[in-house]
Amino acid sequence: MKNILIIGESCRDVFIYGKVERLEPSAPVPIIQKIETRSNGGMAMNVKNNFSALGVNPRILTNANWKTITKTRLVEHKTNHMFLRLDEGDADYGKVDLKHLNYSEYDAIVISDYNKGFLSREQIKHICEAGDLVFLDTKKPLGLWAESANFIKINNHELKQADQVSLTMKSNLIVTMGSQGALYKDKLYAVESTDIKDLSGAGDTFLAGLCVKYCETKDIEQAIKYANECATKVVQKKGVATV
Numbered sequence: 001m002k003n004i005l006i007i008g009e010s011c012r013d014v015f016i017y018g019k020v021e022r023l024e025p026s027a028p029v030p031i032i033q034k035i036e037t038r039s040n041g042g043m044a045m046n047v048k049n050n051f052s053a054l055g056v057n058p059r060i061l062t063n064a065n066w067k068t069i070t071k072t073r074l075v076e077h078k079t080n081h082m083f084l085r086l087d088e089g090d091a092d093y094g095k096v097d098l099k100h101l102n103y104s105e106y107d108a109i110v111i112s113d114y115n116k117g118f119l120s121r122e123q124i125k126h127i128c129e130a131g132d133l134v135f136l137d138t139k140k141p142l143g144l145w146a147e148s149a150n151f152i153k154i155n156n157h158e159l160k161q162a163d164q165v166s167l168t169m170k171s172n173l174i175v176t177m178g179s180q181g182a183l184y185k186d187k188l189y190a191v192e193s194t195d196i197k198d199l200s201g202a203g204d205t206f207l208a209g210l211c212v213k214y215c216e217t218k219d220i221e222q223a224i225k226y227a228n229e230c231a232t233k234v235v236q237k238k239g240v241a242t243v
Contacts, residue, residue, distance in 0.1 A: 002215040003105060004051065004058035007119065007127065008044030008112030009093045010066035013201075015039075017077040035077050042071060044112040046201050050208035050230070058110070061101070063093045063118060093118045103130040110211055111149075112204070115139035133215075137207050142169070151220070153207050174224060176206055176231075182224050189221075191228045206231040 018032035041049055048060045063069075069089040075082050093116040103109065109131040113119045121140065128134045128148035136149035142162035146152060147169050155176045159165075165173070175183040181190040209230030214223035 002056075002107035004056060004108050004110065004211065004215070005106040006044055006048050006051070006058050006060040006062075006110045006112060007096065008047070008062060008110075009114050009116045009118035010045035010060075010062040011042045011069040011071055011090075012067050013040055013042035013046070014070055014072040016072065016074050018074070019078070020076055020083075030083060032074055032076075032083065041066070042201070043114050043204075046204040047110060047112045047208050050205045051212065054208060054212050054230075056208075056212055059106075061096060063096075065089070065092065065094070069093065090116070095120075096123065098123060098126070103127075103132070106131065108133040108135065108211055108215055110135045110207060111137065112207065113138040113140060121145040135207060135211050135214075137203065144169075151210070151214075153203070153210065155203065174210070174220075176203060181228055182206070184220065184224055189224045189228055191232050202231045202234055205234045 015038045016034055017036050017038070018034045020030045020032055022031055023029060024031055040046070044060060044062050045066060048058055051058045070087070072086045073082050074084045096118050109127060111119070111124060111127060111134065113124060115138065121143065122145070124136065124138065125145040125148065128136065128146065134149045135151050135153065136146055137153045138146065139158070142152070142154065142158070143164050144166060147166055149172060151174055152169060152172050153174050153176065159173070159175055171185065173184070177183055179191065181188055206227040209227035210223050213226035214220060217223065
């Protein structure tokens with residue numbers, strides 16, 4: 001398999017599952033009896049975990065303190081209804097150092113940017129220009145700084161928030177549209193209807209599947225179809241899951 005590098009910030013996703021049978025007597029607040037706790041790497045680390053699940057072992061360049069940055073969700077175990085999300089350490093992702101990075105070592109670079117300050121627009125622009133094959137997934141409002149990315153994975157809501165999208169960028173956009181599938185060059189790649197339990201991390205799975213299959217085939221249509229299949233599998237699982 002190709003040599004892959006992932007660049008982006010990471011955290012730890014924690015899911016506390018429990019059952020709810022009554023309310024707090026003094027306030028309209030559900031009382032949750034804990035059944036189990038699940039924890040896994042989130043954000044860019046979840047992209048890496050999905051690569052690993054697909055048989056690829058990429059290198060990741062992420063914040064060293066990712067395990068101390070947590071997103072804890074309280075969830076009803078039967079319905080998967082989320083009552084609360086508690087974020088801790090979210091203000092301290094640090095900044096990435098790209099000075100000693102040799103881009104020629106990698107067949108593909110995946111940027112998983114959650115817009116937490118770890119990567120600047122200028123750094124993303126530099127990576128897209130320096131890498132031979134760059135897949136970009138960013139929460140920043142899209143602008144011309146992303147023009148050199150080979151493929152830009154974005155959801156429909158994020159596309160509406162874009163600052164500027166050039167003709168070059170439009171030809172590289174892969175727009176994920178939830179249960180409808182993904183749109184590329186005005187062609188919709190539909191997905192089969194399925195029982196959705198949790199959408200958390202599905203975009204990370206799509207990104208990993210897209211890169212893996214494209215590196216194998218050099219066919220973006222095949223890659224999109226495969227990424228759709230991967231994402232469809234994980235939305236049928238609870239929590240931030242891997243394919």
